[in-house]
Amino acid sequence: MATSARRGPYFCGIDAAMDVVAGKWKCLILWELHNYGTRRFGELRRGLPGVSEKMLIQHLREMEEDGLVHREVYREVPPKVEYSLTEHGVSLNAALALLGPWGTERMRRIGAEKVSVDVAATVRR
Amino acid sequence: MATSARRGPYFCGIDAAMDVVAGKWKCLILWELHNYGTRRFGELRRGLPGVSEKMLIQHLREMEEDGLVHREVYREVPPKVEYSLTEHGVSLNAALALLGPWGTERMRRIGAEKVSVDVAATVRR
DNA sequence: TCAGGTACCCACCTGAAGGTAAGTAGGCAT
DNA sequence: ATGCCTACTTACCTTCAGGTGGGTACCTGA
Numbered sequence: 001m002a003t004s005a006r007r008g009p010y011f012c013g014i015d016a017a018m019d020v021v022a023g024k025w026k027c028l029i030l031w032e033l034h035n036y037g038t039r040r041f042g043e044l045r046r047g048l049p050g051v052s053e054k055m056l057i058q059h060l061r062e063m064e065e066d067g068l069v070h071r072e073v074y075r076e077v078p079p080k081v082e083y084s085l086t087e088h089g090v091s092l093n094a095a096l097a098l099l100g101p102w103g104t105e106r107m108r109r110i111g112a113e114k115v116s117v118d119v120a121a122t123v124r125r
Numbered sequence: 126m127a128t129s130a131r132r133g134p135y136f137c138g139i140d141a142a143m144d145v146v147a148g149k150w151k152c153l154i155l156w157e158l159h160n161y162g163t164r165r166f167g168e169l170r171r172g173l174p175g176v177s178e179k180m181l182i183q184h185l186r187e188m189e190e191d192g193l194v195h196r197e198v199y200r201e202v203p204p205k206v207e208y209s210l211t212e213h214g215v216s217l218n219a220a221l222a223l224l225g226p227w228g229t230e231r232m233r234r235i236g237a238e239k240v241s242v243d244v245a246a247t248v249r250r
Numbered sequence: 251t252c253a254g255g256t257a258c259c260c261a262c263c264t265g266a267a268g269g270t271a272a273g274t275a276g277g278c279a280t
Numbered sequence: 281a282t283g284c285c286t287a288c289t290t291a292c293c294t295t296c297a298g299g300t301g302g303g304t305a306c307c308t309g310a
Contacts, residue, residue: 008237011173013228014152014221016237024268027139041287048136052269057288067234077277078286088231095227096139098220103138106213109192112133112141149298166257177299182258202307203256252310259304267296274289280282 017095020066023059025051027096030085033069034093038084049115068092142220145191148184150176152221155210158194159218163209174240193217 010016021027025048032047033039039047045056060083063069068089074080085093107114135141146152150173157172158164164172170181185208188194193214199205210218232239 007235008232009240010228010232010237011153011240012156013225013230013232014156015228016232017224017228018146018152019228020231021143027143028136031137031139042285053288054270054290055268058268073287076286077275078284079275079288081287092227095223098223099142100138102217102220103135103140103142103144105138106145107133107135107138107141110132112135115134115136167255178258179260179300180298183298198257201256202305204258204306206257253308254310255308256306257304260302262300262302264299265297267294269294270292272290272292274287276286278283278285280284 017092020063020068020092021096023062025055025059026063029056029059029063030068030089030093030096033083033085033089038082041081041083044083063089142217145188145193145217146221148180148187150180150184151188154181154184154188155193155214155218155221158208158210158214163207166206166208169208188214 006019008016008019010019021030028048029044032044036043036047041056041060044060045051045053048056060069060071064071066088067086070084070086070089072082072084074082106112131144133141133144135144146155153173153176154169157169161168161172166181166185169185170176170178173181185194185196189196191213192211195209195211195214197207197209199207231237
């Protein structure tokens with residue numbers, strides 16, 4: 001299920017780590033929060049072109065439950081909620097970081113496209 | 126699809142790397158091949174308790190297509206096929222390695238079980 | 251002669267991941 | 281008074297990853 005993952009039994013540490021980043025947007029959310037430090041819900045949504053509100057919330061909730069993300073609610077109108085990485089989120093992101101260069105190199109090899117602002121605009125409409 | 130993944134457009138390198146390891150057993154296959162260097166189909170199947178033959182083949186084929194795995198066929202009877210990591214597979218595994226300690230730490234935190242030989246035997250039957 | 255081992259292929263099915271589109275609350279600007 | 285902004289929630293629907301259970305070819309040993 002997406003709402004509550006397996007939480008083991010795991011074959012090894014990598015297996016356990018992959019479990020919490022399994023989800024179409026989780027790595028991107030991690031990355032986005034790492035880059036900006038703190039982001040509001042709407043900022044995240046706009047920063048991840050193509051994501052649906054449902055999936056974004058679902059993923060954020062799971063990541064909060066997994067202790068990766070901190071959620072700060074400001075009781076205002078209009079509502080304001082800020083998301084940021086916890087200590088565990090930061091360390092996971094650091095562990096994930098090595099995949100970046102590898103993936104970039106792979107994109108170069110196979111000539112894969114990158115999601116551009118244009119694509120983003122297209123997707124969003 | 127499982128048979129031919131998205132191959133972009135990607136948001137970033139991590140996204141591209143995650144794409145090739147997306148699949149229930151891919152990380153484990155990578156790890157298994159890393160540990161043993163070379164493994165036959167049946168050895169892999171027995172080494173990953175719970176995997177179905179269909180998924181194992183499907184994943185191996187995709188990983189071969191992605192240039193992570195090398196497939197060596199020996200024209201004998203009974204058939205013999207050996208799998209091993211390519212250069213790209215090795216480097217990906219190295220990039221993935223950092224996730225190991227993180228996941229192990231997480232397993233300790235949440236008290237997750239590890240797949241044991243007993244579980245393996247149970248699953249296999 | 252018949253089960254057993256190898257490395258597969260194929261068709262069918264289910265469950266869950268993710269998408270779509272609507273609704274909610276309260277205040278603000280037009 | 282109507283619509284817009286926020287951050288959601290809910291219901292419904294589609295898609296597809298993965299599981300199940302069969303079949304294949306060929307040889308070996310009992």
